[in-house]
Amino acid sequence: GENVEQHPSTLSVQEGDSAVIKCTYSDSASNYFPWYKQELGKRPQLIIDIRSNVGEKKDQRIAVTLNKTAKHFSLHITETQPEDSAVYFCAAGGSNYQLIWGAGTKLIIKP
């Protein structure tokens, strides 16, 4: 069946540095790629999403890139801050509208 692999499972970066989380999907029909952030004890919240007709999207310090040929997409966070510490989930949605989720990445920002 379809799956989404997410790496790394844990990422520790120095405050102010950049963080990159990568996801690979298996279903070539996938056309919607959201990223959710879940802070400790809170609900997941969408931080950015991209559709397959776009290669890159930015929102302030956050960007997502999509490589349809290689079937992978990445989340880039620049100038990391303590409030970026959270678990980040990627997902891929296809023609059946069902999201397939990655296993999550725990991002730790070191002061």
Place this chain on the structure above:
Amino acid sequence: DSGVTQTPKHLITATGQRVTLRCSPRSGDLSVYWYQQSLDQGLQFLIQYYNGEERAKGNILERFSAQQFPDLHSELNLSSLELGDSALYFCASSPRQGNEKLFFGSGTQLSVL
């Protein structure tokens, strides 16, 4: 506040029991999704309803069932509960069938003792 309301926030029960979790979606949203999140684990998709009809099914156990009512609120029924069913259960809603932003509720923490 996402606009999605889940009740109760916490539920403590014993093995073998049955519980019902309730979700009210954002006003105007037609889809409701149920997710299970065990401690320090990912989001496991259980089931989706769209405008009253089952739209997609994930890894939902036969002991679990759900429905969406005409007013679009949804209930998730968990029966013959086991210790391993202890988890945080999230409901989410979206305006249409999917491939769009999901708005998550604050979850119901279920503890089976």
